[in-house]
Amino acid sequence: MGNAFEMIAVGNNCPGYTPMYDGFQAISAESETKSCRNCSHFEKGICNIDYYDKVVSSLDQA
Ligand code: SF4
Incomplete structure (x- = not known):
């Protein structure tokens, strides 16, 4: 997978994005992004529903 900036770009454009929470609290300040x-x-460092590459390629077309 790509770098942190790429993961943010993907997160903001991914139809499968689901925020992860630890109990009632967001896991970190970073999770606001x-x-x-x-x-x-x-x-384990990969997207377990295999969206990452699809979203990255859709970004590249933009
Ligand atoms: S590519 Fe996968 S890990 Fe990344 S935001 Fe989408 S569903 Fe989540």
């Missing part, structure tokens, strides 16, 4: 890093589908 949509990013794969705070998406519940982001697991």
Whole structure:
């Protein structure tokens, strides 16, 4: 997967983005920004529903 900026770009454009929370509190201040890093589908460094590459290629076309 790409760098932090790319993961934010993807998070903001991904139809599968689902915020990840730890109990009632967002996991970090960073989670106010949509990013794969705070998406519940982001697991072990990859997107577990395989959206990442699709979203990246749609960004490249923009
Ligand atoms: S981890 Fe997957 S579902 Fe979540 S924002 Fe990134 S590409 Fe989308």
